[in-house]
Amino acid sequence: MFKILDIEKWSRKDHFLFFSKFEEPFFGVTIRIDCTKAYQNAKSNGSSFFLYYLHAALQAANSIEPFRYRIRDGQVLVFEKINASPTINRENGTFGFSYMDYFENFKEFEKYAKIEIEKVRNSTGLDPAGSGENVIHFSSIPWIDFTSLSHARSFSFSDSCPKISFGKVKDSGGNKTMPVSIHVHHALMDGHHVGQFIEEFQKLLDR
Template sequence: MKKINIETWKRRDHFKLFSKFEEPFFGVVVNIDCSKAYRNAKAANKSFFLYYLYRALKAANALEEFRYRILGEDVVLHEYASVSTTINRPNGTFGFAYFDYHTDENAFIANAQKSIQEVQNTEGLIPSQAGGSEIHFSALPWIDFTSLSHARSFSFPDSCPKISFGKIVDKDGGKSMAVSIHIHHGLADGYHVGQFAAAFQKLMDET
């Protein structure tokens, strides 16, 4: 973790402006073509959720802006962003699973599967910590949404990006998925969200 010198930071003015907002997050929804990724995941007998989650996390980790966090009065840059994701339970509730990023996809999936199983066999929630390295992920596989908002406590000093995945739908002979991206405007702009979306799509298109 590296502390940023805000006074010499290129985002100094942006950070000082948007960090004063009651709601400093902005969000967009993009559509990701997942035709190739879906076929590849099924051919490899992998969970499609973990398949696309790994690629989304890999794309986010390639961008500094998705690894900045606010810690007290400071801005820090984490070496890598980790995962905090909602996991559905058989009783209709959900819990939070936490696991780290691995450059090795198989290691990432194995670690994720272990964390998911633990959540599904327990009860309760584990709250996030301010300034943590995680990205808040969630999946709404029942809904092909066109917009999305998040429940937020404005008194909680949150700066973690939030990425949500929608229902897989058939479109023009292929498959498409809505993806919502919310991020603190003091730490990133629309340009960086566009970079993330392009990087994620490229990883989903790999053969």
């Protein structure tokens, strides 16, 4: 479900009209997140660390309204809930796209996410998820401690979904950190909103 944002009454109307005309309207930042406590919690509960931080990122994004904005036919849609479309790695070195519904309760999210992971790992090809616009495109690159990241993009395809990527977990002095890349559509949000996401994401990982 979604509602239409009244652009005429939106404080970012001029920003939306300006950045909507860009061939490349996405901007991105790369940060290093502290995942020490999250890693310990996931392992002590016998949970997947990947699903643990994915759920936290999804929960943080759903709490910040601009992360639920999408552009369609010149209008801004405000979705009630945003789900996940992460890449899933396979043993043969390839990956497939997946679709995971967001549930506020982690155990419920994990239950259905594991089913989706098995389905993708037992399939071949990309099988793009028919998930529509109300998703965030997630990817995990656990082999690389990256400091920046860019995305392959088809400019002929209209896309306003945020893209969040996670890198290699690094152990330093007993603390674990992980690089996180966040790319968002500048017509829908600014650095302020990305900062809010980062703050909330870290708070959730520190629980």
